[in-house]
């Protein structure tokens with residue numbers, strides 16, 4: 281069964297401009313999906329709809345078979361526990377005034393999860409390959425790659441079933457990017473992953489399926505290897521021709 285199902289969704293921030301147009305997408309347990317498109321194609325907007333931060337103007341989104349209704353508080357609390365997000369910029373996404381422990385434990389507090397927070401934070405730090413001592417320090421004491429690991433630890437501390445990553449490696453240098461992609465690949469064994477990126481090379485290394493968005497419409501989707509080997513749509517062909525390739529082996 282679908283974890284998230286997007287059914288013929290259209291959306292505009294204003295009435296006069298449609299950003300997403302008839303988008304349908306299924307994310308099942310265990311899926312790793314790369315959502316690719318040029319800047320402005322609507323990737324982040326789709327992610328905002330998936331998070332319940334915006335409502336579709338037409339069509340529907342469901343999670344675990346139930347409508348994703350931002351107005352339904354108890355449902356959204358359950359949903360937020362199960363779907364977490366990592367953003368692009370590890371410098372602005374972590375509160376500089378809080379210690380790392382408090383940052384990572386934030387979803388446990390806000391979702392009122394009554395686990396042992398110290399144990400959960402230690403386990404999340406271990407999962408992202410950071411030393412337990414990290415918890416006592418502040419974000420400014422870490423590099424961009426380490427900060428992104430902290431942001432990922434926060435996203436996985438409540439053991440979500442779906443991780444949404446919005447250009448989560450784009451701000452990192454090449455070597456760090458490869459490490460974080462490897463980390464996400466490891467974590468995706470235990471959760472579904474929707475990885476938003478303009479970088480087809482990273483998606484090729486990480487995602488089993490690829491979805492291509494052009495001007496708010498899905499123009500092509502399928503197994504990444506098949507789509508990349510024989511892109512059917514002219515937009516995908518253009519994207520492939522213009523984006524430099526990156527594979528995990530290029531270290």
Ligand SMILES: Nc1ncnc2c1ncn2[C@@H]1O[C@H](COP(=O)(O)OP(=O)(O)OP(=O)(O)O)[C@@H](O)[C@H]1O
Pocket residue numbers: 293294299317318319320321322323324325326478
């Ligand atoms: N809050 C907003 N109000 C009005 N228009 C918006 C808003 N956010 C985004 N847009 C517009 O929606 C369109 C799609 O933006 P979106 O951020 O979803 O694209 P994207 O594919 O994620 O781009 P990028 O790769 O540059 O992040 C753009 O034209 C953008 O200007």
